[in-house]
Amino acid sequence: MRDEPSYLPPPEDVLEIGAPEQFAALAHPLRQRLLFALGHRPATVSRLAAQLDAKKGNVAHHLKVLREAGLVHIAETRQVRGGTEQYYQRTARRMVVAEPQAAGTAAMLAAVAQELDLSPAEPHLTLRHLRLSPSKARELGETLARLVDEAEENAEDQPVHGALVALYQQALPAGTTGPASPRVRPQRTTMSGDHL
16 A cells, blocks of 8 residues: 555635535535545545545546535645546635525535435434523534534544534424514534534
C-alpha cells in the first residue's frame, strides 16, 4: 500500500450555508453522503465511489456541483500512472444552515436514513416532543450543539459515528390556535465533524 499524503485540516472551522447554489447542492442525498464521507480526510473519486457503492461518473458529477457551491475543494493533486489524481476535501469542518430550506433538509434526512440503514452497530434514534419556553429551547439547542462539539476524540483508529442534532418548534395544525408566542427564528441545522 502506498503512503497516503498528509493533509492540513479544512481551511475553515465553520461555513454558514446561505447561498441558493449551496441549498441546491445540499438537495441531493448522494451529495450529502459525499460530504459525510469527506468529514475527516480528503478522498479521491475512486475511493468515494467504492466507499459509497456509487458509480465514479456520478461521484465526479456530484463533487463538481459541491465544488461549484463552495462546499468542497481540491486539497491536493498527485500524478499517478500518467494521470492526475485529485483529493477532495470539505471547505469547513462544520457547516451551519442558519435558515434551513425544505429541499436541503429532506435531502439531509434521506442521507442520514441511508447511513442508519448501513450502520453495522445498533443506532440510537429518538424523537421527543417537549413543551419549552423560547429561552429554554435556545438553552437546549446550545447545550446539544456543545455536547456534539465536545464529543470528538480525534482518535484515527476508532469507528466514525454520525450525530444529527435538530431542535425545531412544532407547527400548530391549520385552524388551531395555541398560546400566543412570538415567531421564533428556526433553530440552526448543524452538520459537523464526520457528518456534515
